[in-house]
Amino acid sequence: DAGVIQSPRHEVTEMGQEVTLRCKPISGHDYLFWYRQTMMRGLELLIYFNNNVPIDDSGMPEDRFSAKMPNASFSTLKIQPSEPRDSAVYFCASSLNRGRETQYFGPGTRLLVL
């Protein structure tokens, strides 16, 4: 298996623009997680899905952030409008089951909002 795939790997955009991050989980995994990594806060869970249904979005910072999972093999995280403080590395991860199972992370998308 190719592992978790994320695109783009790098994104540079200007404040106010819409940003869409994409994730393809490992085939057969039931859970998909979106994380954000910053120096100040480390790895924060933004939202996670089980069988394509959002279960907990309490980590989503504000209404500018939205996430969808239209099918088992694809998810998006959208920021609209983007702000400089959104600059971070965004990771997608997937797992077979709940937290007791290993989560497999993608390589991340490094986002820079100017």
Next chain:
Amino acid sequence: DQQVKQNSPSLSVQEGRISILNCDYTNSMFDYFLWYKKYPAEGPTFLISISSIKDKNEDGRFTVFLNKSAKHLSLHIVPSQPGDSAVYFCAVSGFREGGKLIFGQGTELSVKP
């Protein structure tokens, strides 16, 4: 308020010596603990875990210790190798967290030849 804290942002160790990374948590209801390792430009990868029914789990050069009364977790790497240089995250989980893992801020380990 952070539920999981790694108070040392960085650690430097000589090759062949022991590396000890520490992690503190606040909630005694957490019952599953993990360490992840992250190289630059890559996602974190699972390293080792321990459940609350144990106080030690060993896998090769890596040993995780759990002190429930102190709400403290540590990772020992013996002997340390230059390839161990990475950022190490501890993570915790509990029944109330559902599928979530709560991560610490990470400790950057540098192993010098």
